[in-house]
Amino acid sequence: DQQVKQNSPSLSVQEGRISILNCDYTNSMFDYFLWYKKYPAEGPTFLISISSIKDKNEDGRFTVFLNKSAKHLSLHIVPSQPGDSAVYFCASGGTSYGKLTFGQGTILTVHP
Amino acid sequence: DSGVTQTPKHLITATGQRVTLRCSPRSGDLSVYWYQQSLDQGLQFLIQYYNGEERAKGNILERFSAQQFPDLHSELNLSSLELGDSALYFCASSVGNGVADTEAFFGQGTRLTVV
Numbered sequence: 001d002q003q004v005k006q007n008s009p010s011l012s013v014q015e016g017r018i019s020i021l022n023c024d025y026t027n028s029m030f031d032y033f034l035w036y037k038k039y040p041a042e043g044p045t046f047l048i049s050i051s052s053i054k055d056k057n058e059d060g061r062f063t064v065f066l067n068k069s070a071k072h073l074s075l076h077i078v079p080s081q082p083g084d085s086a087v088y089f090c091a092s093g094g095t096s097y098g099k100l101t102f103g104q105g106t107i108l109t110v111h112p
Numbered sequence: 113d114s115g116v117t118q119t120p121k122h123l124i125t126a127t128g129q130r131v132t133l134r135c136s137p138r139s140g141d142l143s144v145y146w147y148q149q150s151l152d153q154g155l156q157f158l159i160q161y162y163n164g165e166e167r168a169k170g171n172i173l174e175r176f177s178a179q180q181f182p183d184l185h186s187e188l189n190l191s192s193l194e195l196g197d198s199a200l201y202f203c204a205s206s207v208g209n210g211v212a213d214t215e216a217f218f219g220q221g222t223r224l225t226v227v
Contacts, residue, residue: 004154006154034215036218041220042220042221043114043116043202043204043218043219043220043221044155044202044204044218045114045218046215046216046217049215089154089155091155099145099157099160099168099170100145100155100157100216101157102147102154102155102156102157103154104153104154105154
């Protein structure tokens with residue numbers, strides 16, 4: 001039962017353009033959502049999060065949008081840079097417990 | 113450097129054997145989480161400990177067990193190993209017990225290869 005899905009295994013964009021990574025979830029109990037970035041041979045690194053009381057959270061070039069009715073969140077990276085090339089995982093959880101449910105990841109490649 | 117230390121980085125062992133993976137959380141973090149990442153899979157939550165007590169359990173096999181010690185380091189024990197147990201095992205830590213207290217910080221992982 002895949003409660004968090006990232007339907008795009010990979011995404012390729014040009015440097016300077018916008019990268020949009022998508023994530024869908026099914027569990028209505030999820031009320032906290034996070035994005036992690038992972039480089040090869042490293043552990044995932046926290047990028048940005050959003051709670052269910054918001055629909056948008058921005059941090060520099062990174063913005064996360066949450067559409068609760070559609071159970072969908074997205075990560076926008078503007079402008080994209082070659083150093084952003086990594087695997088991006090979305091994760092969901094409940095504020096009352098620490099377990100995170102991860103998606104399968106999307107490989108982002110930003111071409112110079 | 114996330115501050116979370118996992119040892120060993122790589123481990124190669126034979127089927128049927130038992131191994132122990134070790135995790136030292138960031139200073140001050142009380143929660144430790146274990147995740148498994150198999151080939152082509154996302155991170156699968158295994159288990160969480162908070163201040164020495166088990167708090168949440170995920171898809172952890174009965175052959176696997178974990179504990180968190182008084183100094184807050186944690187060990188994940190994998191026994192009767194099978195080829196399918198080959199994976200990256202990540203440990204993460206956070207200050208609090210809930211997801212929203214703070215984000216979890218991940219170690220670099222232990223790559224386990226069962227031959």
